[in-house]
Amino acid sequence: MTTEARAPGRPPGLTGEDLLAVARDVFLERGYGGASMEEVARRARISKASLYREQPSKSALYEAVVRHWASAGRNAMRPALERLLAADDLRQGLADLAETMRFGILSEPVLAMRRLVTAEAVTQPEVARMYLEESWNANIRNLAEALQTVAARHGLQMDEADAAAADFTWLVIGAPLNARLLAGDVDASPVDRAVDLFLAGYRRRRAAR
Numbered sequence: 001m002t003t004e005a006r007a008p009g010r011p012p013g014l015t016g017e018d019l020l021a022v023a024r025d026v027f028l029e030r031g032y033g034g035a036s037m038e039e040v041a042r043r044a045r046i047s048k049a050s051l052y053r054e055q056p057s058k059s060a061l062y063e064a065v066v067r068h069w070a071s072a073g074r075n076a077m078r079p080a081l082e083r084l085l086a087a088d089d090l091r092q093g094l095a096d097l098a099e100t101m102r103f104g105i106l107s108e109p110v111l112a113m114r115r116l117v118t119a120e121a122v123t124q125p126e127v128a129r130m131y132l133e134e135s136w137n138a139n140i141r142n143l144a145e146a147l148q149t150v151a152a153r154h155g156l157q158m159d160e161a162d163a164a165a166a167d168f169t170w171l172v173i174g175a176p177l178n179a180r181l182l183a184g185d186v187d188a189s190p191v192d193r194a195v196d197l198f199l200a201g202y203r204r205r206r207a208a209r
Helices: 016-034 037-044 048-053 058-073 080-086 090-105 106-117 123-152 162-184 192-202
Strands: none
Touching: 016 037, 016 058, 016 106, 037 048, 037 058, 058 106, 058 123, 080 090, 080 123, 090 123, 090 162, 090 192, 106 123, 106 162, 123 162, 162 192
16 A cells, blocks of 8 residues: 555555545645645655655646546446346336436536536646546447447437437436536436437337338
């Protein structure tokens, strides 16, 4: 856990993922501009020199924090997608998936990181692009693969699975995401309407007789 010598009984300093968790808390509480390497080192119970050995600058530490967060959430939907693939009732499977997506995407830790990255997107554009690609876009691709797999079995017609995955995602979380971020509202309409709109758009059309 630590590379520093310490007095007997003194708690060990934090490194690796534990250090990134501490740094994430500091960035979320203070914002990028208000966060300092001194504060991170103090909370991690390590010297500034040790912190700079792990991360050479505040911007490097910030990037490491965001990258680690994105990596940890990249496959968060995988169990829900596996349940969708196994579902006999497509509508119910999509409704269950939609509930899981809302629970995860609208959770306060995820929203807090989204606020942080959005607030720093102008000054830290590469980090914002990395977060978009490795978190949001990666999950959209995972969803697209699942939808493509169930399409033939359940009579869905989709020429572009990525577009279908994006459509489903925004139908499910678009309005409640805006409400949470901009108004602090916690209530959201049932997912049934979003699922029905998606199915209405992607059900394979039968040829007219």
